[in-house]
Amino acid sequence: MAKADQVVALLAKTELFGGLADSELQLLAENFREVRFGKGEMLFARGDPGDHLYLIAEGRVRIATSTDEGRELSFRHVTTAEILGEIGALDGGPRSAEAMALNPVVAWSLERRVLRELMSRQPAIAGRFIDFLCRRVRDTSDQLEAIALHPLHVRLARFLLVALGERQAVPGKRIPLEIGFSQGELALLLGATRPKVNEAFGTLEETGAIGRTIDRVFCDPGKLAAVARHDDG
Numbered sequence: 001m002a003k004a005d006q007v008v009a010l011l012a013k014t015e016l017f018g019g020l021a022d023s024e025l026q027l028l029a030e031n032f033r034e035v036r037f038g039k040g041e042m043l044f045a046r047g048d049p050g051d052h053l054y055l056i057a058e059g060r061v062r063i064a065t066s067t068d069e070g071r072e073l074s075f076r077h078v079t080t081a082e083i084l085g086e087i088g089a090l091d092g093g094p095r096s097a098e099a100m101a102l103n104p105v106v107a108w109s110l111e112r113r114v115l116r117e118l119m120s121r122q123p124a125i126a127g128r129f130i131d132f133l134c135r136r137v138r139d140t141s142d143q144l145e146a147i148a149l150h151p152l153h154v155r156l157a158r159f160l161l162v163a164l165g166e167r168q169a170v171p172g173k174r175i176p177l178e179i180g181f182s183q184g185e186l187a188l189l190l191g192a193t194r195p196k197v198n199e200a201f202g203t204l205e206e207t208g209a210i211g212r213t214i215d216r217v218f219c220d221p222g223k224l225a226a227v228a229r230h231d232d233g
Helices: 005-012 023-029 088-092 112-123 123-149 153-166 183-190 194-207 221-232
Strands: 033-037 042-044 052-058 061-066 072-078 098-101 103-109 175-177 210-212 216-217
Touching: 005 023, 005 052, 023 123, 052 088, 052 112, 061 088, 061 183, 072 183, 088 112, 088 123, 103 112, 112 123, 153 175, 153 183, 153 194, 153 216, 153 221, 183 194, 194 221
Parallel strands: none
Antiparallel strands: 033 103, 042 098, 052 103, 061 072, 061 098, 175 216, 210 216
């Protein structure tokens, strides 16, 4: 598959560009350039100039911020067919968070200058950006609300339900789930410590919502949903 076709296929799966016409996706794809990062390498640090947008082809990237005292909060993980760096690429301001490769990453980058030119020529691309950023603000608000207002086991149940996606349970059987990263990384995403996350897993086990082995979690979606709704009244 040609380079542009690979990028078009990825862009079509993204929340940001997925609704664009094929001609618009092709125009975007022709301007992306491949970049690679090793495990632990920074794609960008907080305060760096926002001069590129990234489309992930392979690997996992953690988006996080930290205080002067060293406390860290992970906003999200970015994986295949997801976009990061969109805010800096849009306004040209300094990066508001850091992005680090959790494993080897293959990505495609688009320069801010080129993106702005394409947006001026293709109003549909600008419209997709507006819609996407509005959703991102809502998602961030929901995440902050969850951290502030809900017990950790409820947040964990909601995370596991999202990770399960549309997978359907077989009556009487739990669904196996490989989270794909460490409990320490999960703690950063949930705004907690690793021991507290382990306690939350234990709480979900006591309710029958999950079972655990060394490398897998076995989920009962119905019971997880009941836990996730617990504090909603």
